[in-house]
Amino acid sequence: MGGSGIVKVFRFDPEKDKSSRFDTFKDIPYEGRRVTDVLNYIYQNLDSTIAFRYSCRAGLCGVCILKVNGKPCMSCHRVAEKEMVIEPPVQYAVIKDLVVDFQKKVKAKKTEKE
Numbered sequence: 566m567g568g569s570g571i572v573k574v575f576r577f578d579p580e581k582d583k584s585s586r587f588d589t590f591k592d593i594p595y596e597g598r599r600v601t602d603v604l605n606y607i608y609q610n611l612d613s614t615i616a617f618r619y620s621c622r623a624g625l626c627g628v629c630i631l632k633v634n635g636k637p638c639m640s641c642h643r644v645a646e647k648e649m650v651i652e653p654p655v656q657y658a659v660i661k662d663l664v665v666d667f668q669k670k671v672k673a674k675k676t677e678k679e
């Protein structure tokens with residue numbers, strides 16, 4: 566293992582923020598890791614305010630669904646890449662950062678400014 570990557574993470578707290586943003590984290594170990602591992606690394610070492618969720622870590626329960634580099638995936642199953650943009654799934658209302666309300670569907674809109 567080795568190598569480090571750059572990760573942009575969607576951030577939004579509806580109780581505090583007027584609009585969403587992306588925070589960029591550099592020098593993130595990614596080789597041999599899943600996206601959930603990368604988020605855990607960021608949470609444990611760089612920013613413990615980041616909100617995301619997972620449960621089974623086996624690709625079975627579906628609570629870890631996210632959008633990574635524009636494509637939906639189970640983050641516990643998806644292999645991490647050197648450069649990643651991590652966003653919540655677009656069809657659900659954001660509770661905080663990468664955590665969504667699976668009971669509240671919203672109209673999909675583009676969130677990443679490219």
Ligand code: FES
Nearest residue numbers: 620622625627641
């Ligand atoms: S944590 Fe259950 S599918 Fe990813």
